[in-house]
Amino acid sequence: MALPGVVLLLAFQYVPLLGNVIAFKDYLPFVGIGDSPWVGFDNFRIILDGDPRFLNALTNTLLITLVQVVLVFPIPIALALALNSFVSERIKRLVQSVLYLPHFLSWVIVVAVFQQFLGGAGMINNFLRSQGGDTFSIIGNPDAFIPLITAQVVWKDSGWATILFLAVLSRVSTELYEASSVDGAGRWRQMWHVTLPALRPIIVLLLILKLGDALSVGFEQIILQQPAVGLQASEVLDTYVYNNGIVDQNWSQAAAVGLVKGLVAVVLVWGANKVAHLFGEDGLYRS
């Protein structure tokens, strides 16, 4: 009975895992993986020698990750804290339902919506033009690329993350609040001594997962908008693997970059988990 599932797992997870050997070969599509010549670590030169295209992709990736951890990560925490202190359950639920919706839309739709509103011929620019005002250029402007994709991530996913935090907050024992209130704690002290400590485990968990994804930033989101802004501003490691591998057919070099990226992600998660244990948190798993 488990056979169909096992076949799918083997065919699309484990066999491709073995396919990573092309990183150590000079893969030629017409002779196949098996007969392509071994080249050792030659393909990894691109990383070690600092090929400019690769370095550009790496820098953009790290920059976007940094922005997303520092600026985007705290937003849902703040939203959840603010929403949690609302008195009316009905308003709470209504706001959640609205903010959470974009999470289920595809990136194609999100990018299309942003273009329709912020683009050169978008609604807001059209309005400014009709009022005789100055227009702005956000879509297709390389300098505005990182702010733009950051805004898209916030619009699409901050509602979803807010619900995660709210779910944890709803399980905080009311006795803790009552006890602290009897002891004379006001709003801010309750937040500092009760609410935030309750959120700490999930914050640590999500940060660890985020670290594992540090080298994979918004692949679909970026590939959709790449033609408009060019590679210099928008190439990240994932799009580099795609453009260099599938589009330009440098299979082995791109696979080497993909393989290193995958290994770094595993090491990052493992390391972050160790650090979390040092600080007395459970983290992702405990052995």
Add this chain to the structure above:
Amino acid sequence: MTTMTSESRTRARRTMSGGQARPSVPATIAKGTVFSIACALVILPFIGIVATSMAPAEQISAAGGLVLFPERLDFSAYDAILSGGIVTRALGVSVLVTVGGTAVSLTVSSLLAYTLTRRALPFRRGLTLLVVVSLFFSPGLLPTYLAVQSYGLLNSLAALILPTALSAFNVIVLRAFFGGLPPDILDAAEIDGASEMRLLTSIVIPLSKAALAVIGLFYAVGYWNAFFSALIYLNDSAMWPLQLVLRTYVVDDNTITGYDLASDVIPAQPALQMAILVISVLPILLVYPWLQKHFAKGALTGAIKG
């Protein structure tokens, strides 16, 4: 003593039911404003999109693009995209992949999840390991592409289904749910001579309808929204799902011609583009109430604890 009681009573008036201190009025107004703006930022784009898709051509060209309310309702954009051209075909492909894919995913996932709960089964630990390990490693884009290519799946709709048909995460959620069913019923049926398949179809599945519905919805949303697999695995535009059509004609802003639409009447481009957007979003909006209800309740809490 008396002062203590009156003091704690005052305190009680200042706290909410959950023991949390009551926020001050200015703070509540500030928060209310922030949330109103946030909600407007989500809702307004949809109003603009729906309104433009139904607005008459004169109004759209006067506005130079999107409008916020149609002067009169004009459904010619919907007539045009549903008259049998590339958008109609893509809609058919998307529906087919979503329905077919969800059926495949649910069947394979419940079979696998069920076997993982049966203690008597040989290799159970090995199978569990196989599923769990796959959660932590991603084989990478190029090796996956080469595998799909070597199976001869390029340029077929199966390439949009099979590579993503099994989500290890969903299998683990289902296994947890199946494992939580009362074992007595299964034991009794087993003594009565029911086969494993019979146990699954007559007992486990009927008892797990809600869980299966949620997992099914998540698979369905995934198939409906999938864009990248279609981009890399398909060459033939006759097989394009809706998301690729959306990218070509809305994101990349290519002109939609009468030839693409198989129609003589060509409504305003913005109306056509927004109508395509509307039919891509509509199914998600229709299932959203269920997604939200179940997600907030069950699947999520399991995911956090697990």
